Amino acid sequence: MPNSELMPIGVFAQRSGLTSSALRFYADSGLLRPAEVDLVTGYRYYDVDQVARAITLRRLREIAMPLAAVEAVLGTGADEAVRLLDEHVAKIVGDATAARQKAAVIKSTLGGNMPGLLIATLKGPVLADAVEQVLTATAHEPGMAVLAGLHIEASDEAIALTATDRYRLSTRTLVPARPAEQTWAGTVDGNDIRAAVADIRRSAEVRVEGVPHGVRLRMPEREDRHCRIRPEEFPDHQLMLASLGEATTRATVAKDLLLRALEEHPGEHLTLHITDHSVSVRPPNGEHPGIPLSATVTGEALQIRFEMTTLYPAVSTAIGPDVMLDMRGHDQPVTIRSADRGDLTTLAMPIKFDHSA
Template sequence: MPTSELMPIGVFARRCGLTASALRFYADSGLLPPAETDPSSGYRYYHTGQLERADLLRRLRGIAMPLATVERVLGAAPDEAARLVDEHAARIAGEAADTLRRAAALRTALGAAVPGTPIAALKGPVLADAVEQVLTATAHEPGLPVLAGLRLEAGPEGVSLIATDRYRLSVRTLTPTEPADRAWAGTLHGDDLRAALGEVRRSTLVRLEATPHGVRLRMAGRSDRLCRQLPGEFPDHRPVLASLGGPTTRATVAKGPFLRALEDHPGERLALRVADGGVSVLPADGTGSGVRLPAAVTGEELCVRFGLTTLHPAVSTALGPDVMLDLRGPDRPVTLRSADGGDLTTLAMPVPPLPDS
């Protein structure tokens, strides 16, 4: 073996991202023996061709895969290796979900003795639908935990649910079955709410109670669920809504065909051209025939570009068979609402045109 292709254990460790002690452990385990060992000093040398195996070993251990399974993956054909990785990931996900359920039950039990202050009472199916719709506008971003949460604001006008990922803003206001007992505002952990949705949906009435660390959901005949309050300041949506102004163009289009056109669109971005009698879903440069959908349109012709992952969820969560779009220009937020009532309002931010488009 050419000496130029060998490297000391320290150099190899830096190249592959493993520590020297980890390499010694994997060598002794038989998973990654050195290419050569100096018989007099015992010093270990590794070959450049071992870097790929070392990198894979590091990544497999990075997902907490047991050594026995790692050995099977390293010795398996690609299809079998992929199956073993999926099997391990499914087991980890199952264990994590079970841990979350146990933690939620324990958290509720520990907080049972903490008195809660009544906020409002809502119909369970209505609350579940609203939470599910609004949570589509959340995002997990490092340093901004509130973007993964749902803002709950209760007051005389009702209970408002708000979420934003900075590209979408969803707001829905519910009328309580019983008037709000007090004003309350806080950002609740989105994962806690998702975990409680099944029980909430099956409950005729859900009573919301404020606790020092979140909101307790009380449901007759079911265990209480405690939704944690997230730290940090939630973006104030009111100035955004207040500054929108009236639309320059309004279009009402059937939700089903609109969604199908978006789902069939091949690109990550698209152009939405709104003109008399129709809404067209076009390639991002705004050219081509695309898919033209019949629509009731008032106002000036307009072309606005969106990221597919921004527009599709905004349309899919709209209430009713038709969607109303209020457009204000190519660089202004578009408001999406149900055309026949409903109280879910979603803002979708457009993206800038492609160069030379």
């Protein structure tokens, strides 16, 4: 007779989240043998100490881990188990990326292998830099997948890349070697184009073409890369840009010095204190005066507060040794760009002035 502390297979199935048939399979495969089997009835019984192993086994199978790998994880120490899990997830992610790319290729050829609409021809290293700079303003947010995308607008004069996470908006304008055949706009999947950056950077020239359901990147002596188009509507950033008022305070400061001050700042929130000849990074509560950085300032003195995660990426991606900040008051977007090159521009939203750290 079974021990009264043992559970029949039905009860154990409920405790572990595994079905009775799955438990029989794992018993036969040696991954989770019952603690006792009634020799007369064949009923299987499990010990309470086996519940944790059963739950872990179920979770491993839920992420599609093969039985051999499951056995290895269950039979090793925590550090090795973590390594095996990371290895398995990396393979899944790699397989998913490859599948997305192959699906994009298939979709682009469903209408026949016709030449794509020329969006622009650009220097590969320049396009790669622009993509990486602008993509810092993306966000993976449930329900708003378009915020992870890179919006592309092409005309006969320029191509503009834009991304936003609603707290930052980064845009860079590039002059193509060969312009678009007609105006074009679409939002490319951020993960797809991010995965193509290494190939883009190693190509002297990249031809960006519009194809059904996506964008095709054609590079000499390299396989074409395909990026999906996001179906969601991109936020109306042009309206926001057009509604910006004139700057009331402008500060130009050395980029490296400002970044160092931000890196040394201990909190998640900060105040930029702008006076006649300096910019300093201070705690929001004003308990420490901060270190003044020499700056060229015109307009009104100002205190403006930011999340570190909003301001730092906006400053770090600016081009050139000096960064220019155009401010319109403590509660309006700040325009951040290079002091001598304006083709990369970032808008950064401040936080409420009564926000405490």
